[in-house]
Amino acid sequence: MKAVTKTGSSPAREAPDLRDAQNLRDAHKDLTRGRILDAALALIGEGVEITIAAVAARAGMTDRTIYRHFSTRDDLMTAVWEKVNSGLKYHMPATTEELVEQPRHMFPDFDKQAAVIRAIVFSQQGHEMRMRVNDARQAAMRKAVRTARPDLKEPEFTRLCATVQLLDSAFTWSAMKDYWGLDGEEAGRAASEAIATLLARAYTDKASSKQGRHS
Numbered sequence: 333m334k335a336v337t338k339t340g341s342s343p344a345r346e347a348p349d350l351r352d353a354q355n356l357r358d359a360h361k362d363l364t365r366g367r368i369l370d371a372a373l374a375l376i377g378e379g380v381e382i383t384i385a386a387v388a389a390r391a392g393m394t395d396r397t398i399y400r401h402f403s404t405r406d407d408l409m410t411a412v413w414e415k416v417n418s419g420l421k422y423h424m425p426a427t428t429e430e431l432v433e434q435p436r437h438m439f440p441d442f443d444k445q446a447a448v449i450r451a452i453v454f455s456q457q458g459h460e461m462r463m464r465v466n467d468a469r470q471a472a473m474r475k476a477v478r479t480a481r482p483d484l485k486e487p488e489f490t491r492l493c494a495t496v497q498l499l500d501s502a503f504t505w506s507a508m509k510d511y512w513g514l515d516g517e518e519a520g521r522a523a524s525e526a527i528a529t530l531l532a533r534a535y536t537d538k539a540s541s542k543q544g545r546h547s
Contacts, residue, residue, distance in 0.1 A: 365401050367391045369415045372408060377447040382409065382457050413461040416448065424472035425500075431476040432528045435500055439520030442505045453502045473497045480531045496530060499523045 371391035372382055380386060384405055388395045402408040417423075420441045425431035442449045452458035470493070477493050478484075484492065498504060500523065508519035 361401075364393070364397065365411075367393070368398055368401060368408070369412055372412045373415065373448055376412070376451045376455070376457065379451060379455060382412075384408070409457070409461055410464060413464065416445070416452065420445075424469060425476040426472070428476055428480040428531065431473070431496065431500065432524055432531070435504070435523035435527070436520040438500075439505045439523065440516035442502055443509075443516035449502050450506060453506055469497070473500075477531070492530065496527050499527050499530075 368387060368391050372387050375382055375386055375390055382405070384395050384398050384402075387408065388398050391398075398408070402411065420438055423430075425434055452461060473493050473496065474489075477489070477496055481489065481492065504523050505516065505519050508514040508522060509516075514522065
């Protein structure tokens with residue numbers, strides 16, 4: 333018996349999947365962006381001024397390529413700051429507990445990027461990067477300290493915030509490392525303990541002051 337062959341149109345071929353191509357483009361874009369930021373960080377660690385031309389030369393690409401990813405030098409510097417912080421256990425503290433513990437977790441990571449951290453602390457371009465986020469950091473610091481000291485008035489409150497922010501910074505890490513030979517773990521523990529003591533002392537002083545007025 334003769335086999336019957338089915339006739340009719342063959343199933344439509346699936347449209348080419350463009351997702352793979354898009355994924356490749358995205359991966360290449362991320363790789364290029366990473367190379368740019370790594371080049372900028374290397375220059376900062378060497379104390380070289382960050383310019384689009386300098387970063388392009390270090391990354392082995394054209395200025396135009398840099399501008400495809402960062403429209404201005406300011407955008408590039410902001411991204412560099414974000415990359416530095418992404419490699420650290422740093423975030424804007426939301427609570428008193430986070431504020432107290434942050435140096436203990438963050439300072440050991442400073443040891444791993446010592447050259448870059450020092451450049452950010454002591455260079456003019458590092459100062460520029462820090463000032464970009466200063467308002468946000470001050471606001472977070474005030475909120476976290478206010479949680480511990482809701483009753484403290486000005487100017488005592490601002491003085492306390494400023495002191496705590498200094499302890500929770502690379503300046504303190506650097507000073508303890510240079511002048512006392514403490515590594516990141518030891519310096520972080522010392523800074524965390526100092527912050528906890530300051531907040532507790534401020535509370536104790538306030539309570540003592542109230543008792544003194546009523547005695």
